[in-house]
Amino acid sequence: MSESFRVDLRGIVDLLSHHLYTSPQVYSRELLQNAVDAITAVQLDRPEYQGRISITSGDLTGDGSLEIRDNGIGLGERQVHELLATIGRSSKRDELGFARHEFIGQFGIGLLSCFMVSDEIRVSTRRGDEPTVLWHGRSDGSYAVELAAADRQRAEPGTTVTLRPRPGTEHLLTRAAITRLAGHYGSQLPFPVTVDGTELTGGTAPWARPEQESAATRRVRLERYCEEVFGFTPFDVIDIASAEAGLNGVAFVLPMPANPAVPAAHRVYLKQMLLAEGAERLLPDWAFFVRCVVDTTELRPTASREALYEDSLLAATRDALGDRLRGWLLRLGTGDPARLRSFLRVHHLGVKAIAVHDDEMLRLVEEFWPMETNVGPLTLAEFRARYGLLRFTPQLDEFRQLAPVAAAQGLAVLNAGYVYDSELIDRVATLDRELVVEPLRAADLTTHLERLDVADEGSLGPFLATADRVLGRLGCDVLVRSFEPSGLPALYLLDEDTAFQVDVRSTREQVDETWAAILGSFQSATDPRPRLILNHRNPLVRQVLTLGEPELTGMCLEGLYVQALLLGHHPLRPADTAVLNQSFLGLIGRAVAAGGAA
Numbered sequence: 331m332s333e334s335f336r337v338d339l340r341g342i343v344d345l346l347s348h349h350l351y352t353s354p355q356v357y358s359r360e361l362l363q364n365a366v367d368a369i370t371a372v373q374l375d376r377p378e379y380q381g382r383i384s385i386t387s388g389d390l391t392g393d394g395s396l397e398i399r400d401n402g403i404g405l406g407e408r409q410v411h412e413l414l415a416t417i418g419r420s421s422k423r424d425e426l427g428f429a430r431h432e433f434i435g436q437f438g439i440g441l442l443s444c445f446m447v448s449d450e451i452r453v454s455t456r457r458g459d460e461p462t463v464l465w466h467g468r469s470d471g472s473y474a475v476e477l478a479a480a481d482r483q484r485a486e487p488g489t490t491v492t493l494r495p496r497p498g499t500e501h502l503l504t505r506a507a508i509t510r511l512a513g514h515y516g517s518q519l520p521f522p523v524t525v526d527g528t529e530l531t532g533g534t535a536p537w538a539r540p541e542q543e544s545a546a547t548r549r550v551r552l553e554r555y556c557e558e559v560f561g562f563t564p565f566d567v568i569d570i571a572s573a574e575a576g577l578n579g580v581a582f583v584l585p586m587p588a589n590p591a592v593p594a595a596h597r598v599y600l601k602q603m604l605l606a607e608g609a610e611r612l613l614p615d616w617a618f619f620v621r622c623v624v625d626t627t628e629l630r631p632t633a634s635r636e637a638l639y640e641d642s643l644l645a646a647t648r649d650a651l652g653d654r655l656r657g658w659l660l661r662l663g664t665g666d667p668a669r670l671r672s673f674l675r676v677h678h679l680g681v682k683a684i685a686v687h688d689d690e691m692l693r694l695v696e697e698f699w700p701m702e703t704n705v706g707p708l709t710l711a712e713f714r715a716r717y718g719l720l721r722f723t724p725q726l727d728e729f730r731q732l733a734p735v736a737a738a739q740g741l742a743v744l745n746a747g748y749v750y751d752s753e754l755i756d757r758v759a760t761l762d763r764e765l766v767v768e769p770l771r772a773a774d775l776t777t778h779l780e781r782l783d784v785a786d787e788g789s790l791g792p793f794l795a796t797a798d799r800v801l802g803r804l805g806c807d808v809l810v811r812s813f814e815p816s817g818l819p820a821l822y823l824l825d826e827d828t829a830f831q832v833d834v835r836s837t838r839e840q841v842d843e844t845w846a847a848i849l850g851s852f853q854s855a856t857d858p859r860p861r862l863i864l865n866h867r868n869p870l871v872r873q874v875l876t877l878g879e880p881e882l883t884g885m886c887l888e889g890l891y892v893q894a895l896l897l898g899h900h901p902l903r904p905a906d907t908a909v910l911n912q913s914f915l916g917l918i919g920r921a922v923a924a925g926g927a928a
């Protein structure tokens with residue numbers, strides 16, 4: 331024997347109100363959408379048909395109940411039984427059960443949202459010339475249907491839904507509340523919507539382009555809209571469209587940096603009714619520098635209506651809208667480079683993120699984005715034109731360390747330590763095989779530093795012995811070279827590999843045997859050490875080299891070592907801090923003693 335499921339309506343309404351809808355206020359959206367769909371159903375056969383939705387608020391009805399009346403297609407008696415009383419049954423699907431794109435609704439549950447504010451829903455409806463049908467549904471799951479008596483026959487086809495507020499929800503059905511809610515969801519509808527006789531519709535939609543409106547007036551209108559709705563004055567306003575999604579809209583470019591980690595939320599209208607204020611995934615992830623308002627006829631909402639359904643059409647729309655934004659950027663590059671530069675100052679991260687896999691964007695960045703170099707800000711294109719190659723440091727710390735010395739050697743170097751910069755340089759090189767790309771590492775720089783002549787080198791024996799003893803304890807090698815700027819006494823060179831090995835070594839000393847053994851497998855056999863390069867051209871260093879007194883020489887070396895660490899923004903280990911104190915106090919002691927003696 332087969333039986334039918336029974337449905338506990340209270341349970342379903344509870345489920346919807348707690349898990350699907352964000353607030354009981356959405357009852358107004360669902361009622362408006364049903365009225366809009368009913369009018370659309372008439373317009374499918376009679377496109378010129380003038381729709382109308384009139385709402386009577388709880389203030390005017392006198393008993394607090396709210397009425398929403400439309401002149402849409404209405405329902406006959408049989409349809410009332412079938413559609414209003416069957417949860418999940420909708421007239422808006424085709425024979426195969428697919429949502430028909432003309433309508434907003436599709437799931438057959440929207441009307442139930444009214445049970446969040448009312449224990450009973452009354453519907454009076456008339457289809458064509460059929461008699462008016464009255465339906466009365468209650469939240470306990472019971473309903474009644476009757477044909478209306480002669481004095482309650484509707485004068486024209488259409489539907490009126492009446493809700494009587496449940497105690498505690500009266501405030502959602504007042505004139506003030508329904509004016510705000512119906513205005514929020516329905517103010518852009520293409521036919522009149524009134525509350526207690528006052529029309530809420532009639533303004534120009536943001537995506538509209540009235541023929542008589544000049545470009546300048548439209549721009550002012552859209553800027554004002556953006557200020558009101560999104561809270562900022564846009565850097566630029568871009569029209570966006572996708573024929574496939576029946577989408578028209580406007581993208582507003584943020585005048586301030588946006589957090590790329592926070593998904594951009596857009597205002598989406600579906601057939602001119604507000605669907606969601608925080609719709610995500612409408613644009614590609616990289617387009618975090620715009621906020622959009624769009625109207626679409628083809629994209630589908632999720633059952634909650636607060637988001638767009640992720641399908642192949644949404645994916646294609648995302649690509650199409652992304653192309654529009656790229657086009658805008660490219661046009662800015664050719665038509666208004668100064669403006670593109672000011673855009674990049676704010677949004678370079680977003681654009682660089684695209685450039686990593688988009689050649690045209692890469693060209694824009696190459697040509698217009700000034701990167702940090704040790705000879706002042708230069709674009710990649712300028713750097714290349716001037717020096718014939720791209721020489722860069724991949725790490726910010728390395729750049730800080732090497733930039734001044736490299737500049738004094740006549741070596742220009744780009745700082746590629748910021749997000750995406752190294753990847754962009756790699757890509758430029760992949761696209762142009764002729765281009766020489768040269769990472770500058772700490773170790774490379776020593777080859778650019780001049781060796782001393784044999785006589786000078788020979789006289790340094792005793793000094794180097796002291797230096798090895800003093801700085802060897804700190805795990806650092808000492809070299810003497812001659813380089814510019816002569817004002818720089820010493821340079822501490824630590825490249826990435828050496829830094830890693832130094833880290834592994836010091837961690838091994840602090841952990842137990844098991845971990846020490848694991849870390850040991852990362853340690854290289856050659857045991858590279860950082861180097862302190864003393865500058866033979868520096869007058870003070872020359873004096874230190876010939877001091878001849880090991881204790882004073884040691885203190886000077888320690889002082890120079892710590893100063894070089896600080897200049898290169900290297901962290902000080904406890905041993906370094908101890909050396910700083912020791913040399914500093916020692917040298918003061920020496921100076922004071924010398925002063926006293928004089």
Ligand SMILES: Nc1ncnc2c1ncn2[C@@H]1O[C@H](COP(=O)(O)OP(=O)(O)OP(=O)(O)O)[C@@H](O)[C@H]1O
Pocket residue numbers: 360364365368400402403404405413414419420421422434435436437438439440441442488489
């Ligand atoms: N104002 C109206 N005029 C005519 N028919 C209506 C009206 N309101 C509801 N209906 C009928 O009742 C059915 C159920 O409405 P309901 O709002 O529950 O679901 P839906 O609009 O079909 O889908 P969704 O759950 O996505 O909103 C509709 O498919 C429609 O046939």
